[in-house]
Amino acid sequence: MSTIDTPQSLTITRPDDWHLHLRDGAALASVLPHSARQFARAIVMPNLKPPVTTTAMAQAYRERILAALPAGMRFEPLMTLYLTDNTDPDEIRRAQDSGFVHAVKLYPAGATTNSDAGVTDLARCYKTLEVMQEVGMPFLVHGEVTDQEIDLFDREAVFIERVMRPLRRDMPELKIVFEHITTKDAAQYVAEADGPIAATITAHHLLYNRNEIFKGGIRPHYYCLPVLKREEHRLALMTAATSGDERFFLGTDSAPHAVGAKETSCGCAGCYTALHAMEMYTEAFERAGALDKLEAFASFHGPDFYDLPRNTGQVTLKREAWTLPQSVPMADSTLVPLNGGEQINWKLL
Numbered sequence: 630m631s632t633i634d635t636p637q638s639l640t641i642t643r644p645d646d647w648h649l650h651l652r653d654g655a656a657l658a659s660v661l662p663h664s665a666r667q668f669a670r671a672i673v674m675p676n677l678k679p680p681v682t683t684t685a686m687a688q689a690y691r692e693r694i695l696a697a698l699p700a701g702m703r704f705e706p707l708m709t710l711y712l713t714d715n716t717d718p719d720e721i722r723r724a725q726d727s728g729f730v731h732a733v734k735l736y737p738a739g740a741t742t743n744s745d746a747g748v749t750d751l752a753r754c755y756k757t758l759e760v761m762q763e764v765g766m767p768f769l770v771h772g773e774v775t776d777q778e779i780d781l782f783d784r785e786a787v788f789i790e791r792v793m794r795p796l797r798r799d800m801p802e803l804k805i806v807f808e809h810i811t812t813k814d815a816a817q818y819v820a821e822a823d824g825p826i827a828a829t830i831t832a833h834h835l836l837y838n839r840n841e842i843f844k845g846g847i848r849p850h851y852y853c854l855p856v857l858k859r860e861e862h863r864l865a866l867m868t869a870a871t872s873g874d875e876r877f878f879l880g881t882d883s884a885p886h887a888v889g890a891k892e893t894s895c896g897c898a899g900c901y902t903a904l905h906a907m908e909m910y911t912e913a914f915e916r917a918g919a920l921d922k923l924e925a926f927a928s929f930h931g932p933d934f935y936d937l938p939r940n941t942g943q944v945t946l947k948r949e950a951w952t953l954p955q956s957v958p959m960a961d962s963t964l965v966p967l968n969g970g971e972q973i974n975w976k977l978l
């Protein structure tokens with residue numbers, strides 16, 4: 630006779646999402662309730678069209694998010710600015726003084742969805758970065774080089790050598806979040822680096838390797854940037870996330886795209902996980918035998934790094950099978966979540 634030694638439910642401090650795409654307009658209204666159900670707060674990415682480049686734009690976007698929140702739901706959007714070659718250093722001071730802008734985001738020009746207005750050369754931004762370093766404004770980095778000569782699967786590792794090391798040498802006190810890391814190189818770099826650096830890790834990069842994109846045919850809903858990597862990298866991310874190291878924390882990178890923009894000959898990058906993010910992370914931590922490490926990763930390390938208070942409420946995850954919808958409405962179209970139509974083993978109550 631065997632005994633069941635795995636818990637049937639898990640109660641933790643209410644978690645936050647430190648990397649989220651909410652979009653705007655009708656799409657925002659469709660996706661926001663999913664994240665608000667899962668998380669108390671989220672760092673909201675600024676890659677709208679046009680991008681959120683000023684404190685005034687961030688304030689207006691924040692108000693649109695709060696206006697789209699269904700009655701009775703609580704959710705705090707933590708706003709970010711999109712860095713461009715022309716971001717004025719004074720804009721950083723305005724952002725810092727606002728109290729609602731919590732970070733500035735680097736999109737290397739052309740690296741990912743809506744990054745055309747991104748930075749062409751970080752050297753152009755040094756005056757602005759110096760002010761960020763001075764006032765303690767975190768710098769969130771999409772860490773991939775855009776050099777087309779570099780193999781797609783190597784772009785994160787090459788970014789560490791070409792961009793991250795020189796930047797951190799020049800600005801050793803700048804607070805940096807290496808966003809959505811996908812490689813053992815990045816996990817090791819962050820774990821060993823001196824100074825104020827951390828990394829977010831998505832649930833899909835913990836659960837899947839690159840084979841998932843090609844299982845039985847090409848599966849566009851598993852395509853995101855940085856793209857899923859080899860199994861050895863997934864294992865390194867699992868080790869980092871479940872290590873208890875305060876430098877690693879939760880960021881879903883949930884990135885909604887209408888079904889037509891994903892299921893097409895040149896589909897957009899982005900996985901939608903906002904419906905079941907905590908269930909996915911719980912599954913990953915359980916597989917690693919590390920459910921006791923989930924709370925710190927999901928609810929403590931993020932606010933500690935951002936100098937924000939930890940949440941006070943709690944949530945419970947129950948071991949209960951349920952089926953994720955195949956698709957959900959998004960604006961005048963539909964959205965296919967990652968794992969659409971599949972059975973999920975945990976349920977966020």
Ligand SMILES: NC(=O)N[C@@H](CC(=O)O)C(=O)O
Pocket residue numbers: 650676741742743771852853854855882884885898899900
């Ligand atoms: N992660 C993605 O694949 N896509 C994101 C952009 C990003 O986070 O790089 C998006 O905005 O769709």
Ligand SMILES: [Zn+2]
Pocket residue numbers: 741771808809854855
């Ligand atoms: Zn990104």
Ligand SMILES: [Zn+2]
Pocket residue numbers: 648649650674882884
């Ligand atoms: Zn993202």
